[in-house]
Amino acid sequence: MSSDALERLRLCGVLPRHVAVIMDGNGRWAVQRGLPRHAGHRQGMNAVREAVEGARQAGLKILTLFAFSTENWHRPSNEIGALMGLLRLYAEKEKRELRRQGVEVQVLGELHRLDQGTRNAVDAIVEGTRGGDKLRLNLMISYSGREELLRAVRMIARDAAAGRLDPESIDETALEQRLFTAGMPDPDLLIRTSGELRISNFLLWQLAYTEMHVSPVLWPDFTREHLFEAVLDYQGRERRFGRVTAGE
Ligand code: IPE
Ligand code: IPE
Ligand code: MG
Numbered sequence: 104m105s106s107d108a109l110e111r112l113r114l115c116g117v118l119p120r121h122v123a124v125i126m127d128g129n130g131r132w133a134v135q136r137g138l139p140r141h142a143g144h145r146q147g148m149n150a151v152r153e154a155v156e157g158a159r160q161a162g163l164k165i166l167t168l169f170a171f172s173t174e175n176w177h178r179p180s181n182e183i184g185a186l187m188g189l190l191r192l193y194a195e196k197e198k199r200e201l202r203r204q205g206v207e208v209q210v211l212g213e214l215h216r217l218d219q220g221t222r223n224a225v226d227a228i229v230e231g232t233r234g235g236d237k238l239r240l241n242l243m244i245s246y247s248g249r250e251e252l253l254r255a256v257r258m259i260a261r262d263a264a265a266g267r268l269d270p271e272s273i274d275e276t277a278l279e280q281r282l283f284t285a286g287m288p289d290p291d292l293l294i295r296t297s298g299e300l301r302i303s304n305f306l307l308w309q310l311a312y313t314e315m316h317v318s319p320v321l322w323p324d325f326t327r328e329h330l331f332e333a334v335l336d337y338q339g340r341e342r343r344f345g346r347v348t349a350g351e
Contacts, residue, residue, distance in 0.1 A: 108331035112161060115338040119291035121165040122334070123313070124154065125305055128297030128321030135321075141185035146323035148189055152197070157327025158238055159204060161334060165239045165287055169305050173213065173247035187221045190244065194224035198231045205237030211283040212246035241284070248307030255281035284309055292337045294330070296322045314340050 112118070126147060133143030151168065158166040171186060201208060210225045217225065225244070258281045262268035268277070279285060289309045295301075298319040302310065316333040318325065341348065 106328060106331060108328055108335060109160060112331055112334050112338060115335060117338065118162055119314075119334060119337050120163065121167065121288050121290045122158065122163055122292045122294065122330075123167040123169070123290035123306060123310075125169045125293070125295040125299075125303060126150070126322040126325075127295060127299055127303075129323055131297060132321040132323040140182055141189075143321075143323055144182075144186055144189055148193055150323050150325045151193065153327050154325065154330055155201070155206060155238070155240060156204075157330040158240075159206065160327065161331060163238065163334075165241065165290075167241040167243060167284075167290060167306070169243045169246065169303075171212070171244045171246070172304060173245055173250055174304065176216065176245070187218060190242075191221050191224040194228040198228045201228070201240070202232050202235060205235040206232060206240050207235035207238070208232045208240045208242065210242045210244055212244045213250065214245060216245045239287075241287075243283075243305070246283070246305075248302075248304045251283055252278075252308060278308070282308060289313060292316060292333065294318060294333045296320055296325050312342070312344055314342065 129143035129147040130140040131143070132146060133140050136142070151170075154168070155166065170190065175186070176183065208228050210229055214222060214225065255278050259268065259273060259277060263270050263273075284306070289311065290306065290313045292315075293306075293310055293313045294316045296318050298317060300317060306313075314337050316336050318329055318333065320329055
């Protein structure tokens with residue numbers, strides 16, 4: 104597919120290696136059309152496919168999608184059921200194609216809270232796509248940034264109590280190694296759809312110096328062109344990491 108934005112971002116310099124997305128607005132998309140919320144989630148699944156293909160096309164290395172938060176367990180049970188059903192469907196339907204495209208899928212979060220059928224489908228897509236080297240796709244499911252930090256702190260405390268870790272040696276690397284995202288660079292770019300201006304407990308540690316792009320588009324309407332535009336926006340930023348610009 105030829106795309107003006109894609110051409111421009113290829114010419115425009117440094118690509119973000121890691122893009123994270125808070126996929127928001129499925130419910131509003133459905134309500135605007137007089138449809139039940141789960142219809143928005145179903146349409147949102149197509150946008151996931153579109154984003155993954157766009158990420159591959161653009162040459163991103165890591166795409167991290169926030170698909171279900173720990174707090175989302177407080178939604179009505181029929182909505183949770185629909186979301187889990189869609190996750191299962193996605194995992195079963197897309198496994199072959201993702202493998203063919205060289206996409207390696209990781210599913211990260213408190214997965215013990217998933218029902219057995221969904222858990223099996225998740226394990227199968229992770230297993231079936233292992234070794235894909237074009238794009239790493241992280242699906243964050245039953246995920247909370249605070250919980251992830253607490254989990255890491257518990258691991259550190261256990262290691263220290265057992266004498267395996269000197270408290271004085273605890274540094275950023277020690278914590279990062281115990282996060283779900285261990286071994287990955289932090290996101291360069293965070294996209295949130297549907298115009299909401301908040302983090303909603305996503306990747307609290309990892310987003311410290313991430314550039315943000317908020318799109319007014321509701322997630323089910325988000326296309327690869329919107330992704331390319333977000334990357335172009337990123338390419339126009341000056342990342343300073345608390346320093347001053349060279350020469351100033
Ligand atoms: C994002 O869409 C998907 C999930 C959080 C699971 P929402 O369901 O939050 O949609 P809105 O925000 O109600 O429109
Ligand atoms: C964040 O969206 C979680 C996901 C996209 C999975 P929410 O819709 O749950 O967040 P809030 O309630 O608007 O903060
Ligand atoms: Mg929402």
